[in-house]
Amino acid sequence: MSHEVVRVERLGVSYRVGQVLEDISFSIEAGDYVGIVGPNGSGKSSLVRALIGLCTICSGSASLFGVPCSRFDEWGRIGYLPQNLGMYNPVFPATVAETVALGLLSRKRFPRRLNRHDHETVERMLEELGVSDLKSKLIGELSGGQQQRVLLARALVNEPELLILDEPTAALDPETRERFYRIIADINRTRGVTVLLVTHDTGAIGQHASKMLYLDKRLLFFGSFDEFCLSPEMSELFGEHSQHIMCHRH
Numbered sequence: 001m002s003h004e005v006v007r008v009e010r011l012g013v014s015y016r017v018g019q020v021l022e023d024i025s026f027s028i029e030a031g032d033y034v035g036i037v038g039p040n041g042s043g044k045s046s047l048v049r050a051l052i053g054l055c056t057i058c059s060g061s062a063s064l065f066g067v068p069c070s071r072f073d074e075w076g077r078i079g080y081l082p083q084n085l086g087m088y089n090p091v092f093p094a095t096v097a098e099t100v101a102l103g104l105l106s107r108k109r110f111p112r113r114l115n116r117h118d119h120e121t122v123e124r125m126l127e128e129l130g131v132s133d134l135k136s137k138l139i140g141e142l143s144g145g146q147q148q149r150v151l152l153a154r155a156l157v158n159e160p161e162l163l164i165l166d167e168p169t170a171a172l173d174p175e176t177r178e179r180f181y182r183i184i185a186d187i188n189r190t191r192g193v194t195v196l197l198v199t200h201d202t203g204a205i206g207q208h209a210s211k212m213l214y215l216d217k218r219l220l221f222f223g224s225f226d227e228f229c230l231s232p233e234m235s236e237l238f239g240e241h242s243q244h245i246m247c248h249r250h
């Protein structure tokens with residue numbers, strides 16, 4: 001039985017302004033923790049967004065759990081934490097607890113109602129991410145870092161099999177960032193959840209990722225973390241200093 005979670009073949013992605021990704025091919029197995037790196041504007045967010053149908057695939061193909069992305073609809077198996085913060089208007093009419101509870105609806109069939117067990121699950125997740133005391137506040141009233149924690153709780157509440165995190169720690173203070181990475185590493189190790197992490201945070205990726213994917217419109221590297229550290233091409237592209245920090249801390 002195949003344990004392939006993501007397969008991408010000769011993928012191209014374009015916006016109205018033109019093509020931003022070309023000829024990308026790789027596959028990710030269940031339990032992998034993949035660090036996606038590359039310069040600003042290299043297409044990292046576009047790649048993960050294409051997987052979940054948020055931008056247009058103009059050539060090639062991509063599949064999730066063996067199903068072409070265009071037909072995939074088991075969204076409860078995926079937790080996604082988008083890059084953009086501050087997307088909630090201060091008067092957006094949802095509390096923190098309601099926002100996290102929304103994450104549970106994707107696994108439910110009609111009528112999509114939450115039961116007592118669901119509410120307990122939400123409480124537990126809020127607790128785990130240290131935001132229980134904020135649960136009755138409107139999501140738009142929180143700081144960027146607090147919103148980020150709540151959105152992570154929403155991404156995790158379903159116990160997803162694939163977790164896609166797009167620069168998740170940008171707004172977090174150092175202590176919360178550490179805690180955040182510990183939680184992700186823990187669910188990867190103990191529950192075998194596959195993780196795709198887009199980040200510029202070289203230290204964190206060195207501590208946790210088992211595989212690396214380096215993009216710059218094209219796929220310039222995909223392989224194990226150790227191969228990445230030994231690659232002279234990556235030293236040149238990534239910068240010896242960044243590569244050293246990353247590899248030294250592993």
Ligand SMILES: Nc1ncnc2c1ncn2[C@@H]1O[C@H](COP(=O)(O)OP(=O)(O)OP(=O)(O)O)[C@@H](O)[C@H]1O
Nearest residue numbers: 015016017020038039040041042043044045046047
């Ligand atoms: N919605 C959009 N419409 C048009 N062009 C876009 C859109 N989103 C991204 N782009 C363009 O696509 C290219 C890749 O952007 P993307 O956000 O995928 O890069 P990234 O590697 O995630 O960058 P960063 O590290 O800065 O977050 C950039 O040139 C960007 O301007």
